[in-house]
Amino acid sequence: MILNVSELFRSIQGESSFVGYPCAFVRLAGCNLRCRYCDTSYAQTAGENMSLESILERIQNYGTNLVEITGGEPLLQQETPILANALIERGHQVLVETNGTQDISVLPEKVVTIMDIKCPSSGESHNTRWENIWKLKPTDEVKFVISDRHDYEWARGIIRENFGNKKVKVLISTVFGEIPSRNVVAWLLEDKLPVRFQLQIHKYIWPHETRGV
């Protein structure tokens, strides 16, 4: 079994509810979107073919409990659920970060799916597969990455319409360097929006363009 990989690395989890924990990353190669602000455009195209066994061996050597499968878009590769399952069988807590355009129900039950709902300024929000919202588990997370007031109001509408009563974690983040965090935080507080604000902390620990962190 072969997967196409952009990079494997160990770092601390920089985002999500698992922020701050040691984490191994499997960044799969290839993406169907071209978000305007993408910070990993090097993973949008083909990477290196690796066997499942060699990926598992590298991850085991990293020695972390937490493993995140990201990309690129991880759900474009039909072997991704098998990789996730193999990691779960080895005792890992597995996160999958997806752009929300592919069917998330292919993933094993024990995976925490982190679904990005692309806001208008990404240029890609029309590609969202909206029926995924109903497939999210209470342990899953959705995230909105905001770059301006229009994105914020759009995200607020989706949140109020869909996540008011639904037990799924909602994260609000900012496009790095494009909008002051304090503006977004002020809007969230003013609107009493019950969401979790987050920054990509790895970009404050290392220079923001650094790969493999």
Ligand SMILES: C[S@@+](CC[C@H](N)C(=O)[O-])C[C@H]1O[C@@H](n2cnc3c(N)ncnc32)[C@H](O)[C@@H]1O
């Ligand atoms: C590189 S993507 C890979 C996973 C998947 N393709 C996706 O978009 O969710 C991981 C996360 O980084 C976020 N991201 C990409 N570029 C960013 C930037 N410049 N500032 C903040 N977040 C960014 C994406 O919105 C996404 O939530």
Ligand SMILES: Nc1nc2[nH]cc(C(=O)O)c2c(=O)[nH]1
């Ligand atoms: N440290 C660190 N945490 C992350 N969490 C999600 C990431 C991603 O690119 O999907 C990421 C990343 O690239 N680095």
Ligand code: SF4
């Ligand atoms: S979906 Fe993710 S990897 Fe693809 S272009 Fe957008 S941010 Fe980058």
Ligand SMILES: [Mg+2]
């Ligand atoms: Mg990243």
